[in-house]
Amino acid sequence: MDQGNTAFLLIMAALVLLMTPGLAFFYGGLVKAKSVISMMMMSFGAIGLIGVLWVLYGYAIAFPGAEGLVAPWSIDWSAIGLTSLLEVPEDAAFPPLAFVAFQATFAIITVALISGAIADRAKFGAWMIFAAIWATIVYFPVASWVFNFGLADDGSFAYGGWTTFGMQEAFGVGVIDFAGGTAVHINAGAAALALALVLGKRVGFSKGAHVPHNPPFVLLGAGLLWFGWFGFNSGSELAADGTAALAWVNTLAAPAAALLAWLLVEKLKDGKPTSVGAASGAVAGLVAITPACASLTPGWAIVLGLVAGAVCALAIDLKFKFGFDDSLDVVGIHLVGGLIGTLYLGFFANGTGLIYSGDPTQLMVQAIAAGAVLLYSFVLAFGIGWVIEKTIGFRVKNEDEIAGIDTAVHGEDAYKLETV
Template sequence: MDFTLDTGNTAWMIVATALVLLMTPALAFFYGGMVRTKSVLNMMMMSFITIGTVAVVWVVYAYGLAFNGSSGLLGNFVGSPKGFFGLNGVSDSTSLAASAGVPFLVMVAFQATFAIITVALISGSLADRLKFSTWTVFTVLWVTLVYTPVAHGVWDGGLLGSFSPTPVIDFAGGTVVHINAGAAGLAFALVLGIRKGFGKEPFKPHNLPYVMLGAALLWFGWFGFNAGSEFAADPTAGRAFLNTTVAPAVAMLGWLLVERIRDGHATSLGAASGIVAGLVAITPAAASVDTWGALAIGLIAGIVCAYAVGLKYKFGFDDSLDVVGVHLVGGIVGTILIGFFAHLNEGTTFAPKGALNGLFYGGGGEQLGSQVIGALVAVVYSFVVTLVIVYALKYTMGLRVSEDVEVAGIDFAEHGETAYEEANQR
């Protein structure tokens, strides 16, 4: 394929890449505000170290595993890093967005930010009790063994995308990012075990302004996440941009309505969590539903996720910061609802070749079936392989800090510092 540079599309993708990278520090604030004073630095560092490890792994070999498709059974499962080590001398014609005139290296950087935030999301299930060294090694193993095969399977025509009768619609990462991270967070939390005092004492957020700041910056960065996934500055990106505005807005209203009816209060934590739930749910559908579909997906996700975050108490698993309730459940909701609301007849709407309209737009139930299968495959693969990784780390490096460290506070023991002068007194 001949490559012709499009400076407008390239400029937009550079901006979108910066926006998505911002999401990981934003996640650090969001998660950091939700934990107790004595573990805020550790929680934030789990996001920041992921930038370091995943960015390096991505340019050395992981991009090739995700997006350099090759033939044969192994090639159907992952791509090949051959010719992509260090990413030097690779032709722009091999860019994922070569047809849009976006250079290869820009697309590598954009996809790197997706891999980074996906791994960082998992850390929210593991607050207060995981060795930092174990988490650091886990980030490398997981992005290699779980993220790259799922990304290859859904976005690069690999085996994981071939189980369904029609292509699974995942515009910006409902399966690859959110279901993937949510299932991994559940698997890791089950092996890691509950925090001391879980279910018996409250684990209140120490800084709700941090949580709201994190949610605001996540929303800001998410415009690059969703609209950037069109790989061009065009009407489809505009549709994704608009849907990324309205779905989180109505999801926040839905979550707060649940809180008001159930608890008598509409909380700042609920507002922030509702925004994130809406962002998660609209991610796979951002350019494949109309405005009514975006409003419906956002409202349903806000209500469902508001109830789903309580599942950890019912079933006894310690998903510390609701990765399962928001990202796994929200990702499943958004992915499956595409089967009802997909509206692919608009000239500005993106969908994989062969995808169909949703049930409510005359497409029958075929696309719905594909969306269910896609969600199920992502859950099973991520959960099972994450279990293998976590058990391997458990019997080599060990997973948990000591009980004394957990009680005193993980920040000082793992990092030699505290966020606040009085933190070691709490």
């Protein structure tokens, strides 16, 4: 066993886990002061819930091994509860549980991302029910489509999900999604759009009606996300090598460029660059580079960041044009950014992209995978959310929403003014 790679993978897993508390600060700063506890609790609730489900059966669904090729819904029953993974094979690069830990953090952050679309108006209990069902029937299977693959000694696919092995068999190239542009960001963004439609608009929803209550929280959250994202992307190589180093550099370059592009769009459109715009731009660049971080030269990573920052800065206004209330721009940043990063690879992926090969096949398979994940997640998320809303209710009362839901839902206030 390679102790260096084991240490590397465990450290990367810890970095990715930190992203969810970072997301809690990022989202918490964007909502009003009387909803910040509710917002942050949805992220922390995801840590507790998905952490348990992953150990119990999530990993067994997401990584059924070669059985996933025969039946995508199959479960590795021996991995239920992870007891079969306690022993370390002599030729293993790292303990199986190190990989389990790393992938657990991906499941957690993906679920938490969705919560930003329903800020200020969701019941915590209903959210937890949704999260459990969505993770079980959407995230865990989609993770298997994208991340469950094995390689033969010659480096070719030995087995895998349909987006990797299946596409390779059918078209000669598999989908490139190094760290989760489809499985994480398109998946969460599509579910966020579905829930925004199910819950409807916030009271008084209009452009400029809801402003962030704490921009420093937003910047702190973005900083923690960016820090953790180095684990997210570099760690997906599962080894401390040159590919991990390339992913690290691109995880610096793309969001840095996206930050600048977002600020430029703000300056041209609204006259002032904002701190929230800087944070949002960085996150948009991080989202876009996620699938592409190991398949682009740093120069093309900068171009991707510029495109993602500018497009996402404009895309967040789509909710006003089309009338859906995506509270914290999960659709505009994660769905749009994930689509940009996934499709960009069809043009600029090293070796197989259109500009290198002259062959549009890579672009085609990227589009097929992106569209399939988007549709699958949206339809099931909408159905789960609709059933919850029509039964126990997903949305709080209007009077609680207006007053701020922290007290009504959690019995706490984020800020108390003490008088002497």
